Amino acid sequence: MVECGAKHLIYVSRSAGKSKDDENFLHELQVHGCRTQTFAEDVADSSLIKKVVQNAAKPIAGVIQMSMILKVQGTWNLHNAIPGKDLDFFVLFSSLSGILGQIGQVNYAAANTFLKAFVQYRYSLGLPASVLDISAMADIGYVSNRPSVLAQLRCAGMQMLKEPDVLDALRLAILRSLPTPSAAYETTSTMATGFHSVSNPAHLATAVATDTSILDDEETSGELLAIQIGKQLLTFMLSTESEEELDLGRAPSDMGVDFLVSIEIRNSWRQSFRSEITVLGILNAHSLKDLGKMAAKNLKEKFERRNEAMK
Known part of the structure; x- marks a missing residue:
């Protein structure tokens, strides 16, 4: 996003800015002329999210929700805390499990399915929203740091994504965030990334x-x-x-x-x-x-x- 001109970024997570990797990354952003704010807060706490919004150095122009666990409550809190009509985009990161399901992960699949429905809800209010249903990533993120999990997914035939795949999908998701009038129920701002057939x-x-x-x-x-x-x-x-x-x-x-x-x-x-x-x-x-x-x-x-x- 910085390469595309973003000058102010806010990071909210329970461990935001605490690790050495975080410090190095934030320094790199600063070198590129981007000012950052980090809040080590729980997105599930609505009062804390409201404080984050109030303490933002600049008006918030867009939201990217990437929580792995706090998908439902975190999304609701972001929706309620940030005036929607002032946003250019509201992108929700979901998983293919919301489409395909996954053995032993009913709750996780249900949470991802909720995100897809939430896009329709925001559309009904005339607010921007889009959702990315992504597969596992081989080079960055949770799965890439756990070789045993990565091996299991590969054995199951899942296509591994790489960082450029998701960045390309994110660009399109941002471009497609604004609601468009339609005579039928449909979600044009949904992208599934991880199927072989998606290519x-x-x-x-x-x-x-x-x-x-x-x-x-x-x-x-x-x-x-x-x-x-x-x-x-x-x-x-x-x-x-x-x-x-x-x-x-x-x-x-x-x-x-x-x-x-x-x-x-x-x-x-x-x-x-x-x-x-x-x-x-x-x-x-x-x-x-x-x-x-x-x-x-x-x-x-x-x-x-x-x-x-x-x-």
Whole structure:
């Protein structure tokens, strides 16, 4: 968030600012010109949360609720303590267990399901909200520090996320926080991150059909689509190159894409993005990132025209 321009951050947790790692991290933020406030408080105590809000150095513009245990009460307290109409976003971090369930974790799954419903509740009040249903993370956080838990999840077939995956999802969640009028009950501001199938760009096309503002940030949306296009290229070419080695600045032709592979990409493009692209358009693209931006632009224009025609 600091890289995106945030200058004031508040951290609230029972151990905020107490560890050496916390001190080093806060110093790093200060070096980058960000002022921080830490409150070692319990988010379940409503009176303490109100004091935190009162003692904030600047008006609070957004909330990110990432509690592992105090999901329900903590979310209610944040909702009640912070004037909602002054917020740009109210992002709740949930888990895939709220969608899939998990053996022996009924209470945890129920708490995560509550967060999804809470987004609808805030929407009914005209307040911003969005929820991220994420999988386990391999490089940072609770699971990454517990090898036995990480091994169990991998054996169960769960896809491990990395920090960039969640940061990309968080950007979209912030962009999609504002409530939009709808004739049907739906949650367009819900993102599930951790399914293998989520990498299918058709899911983004489905979401854009109801909310074109998802693509307002052309740089982020274009990069996300470029990654998915690159993954498809690697699959079609039976490449041994890993997703981590994917260079979005490379041109498809430099990756060995020929006429036949371009036809496969064109057919996949039609199915995923519901728009047209020529074989030459793929072969002559300067980079994967350019293809991603082209896909984002086509998607947005297509559904904006459709929505305008329906008015």
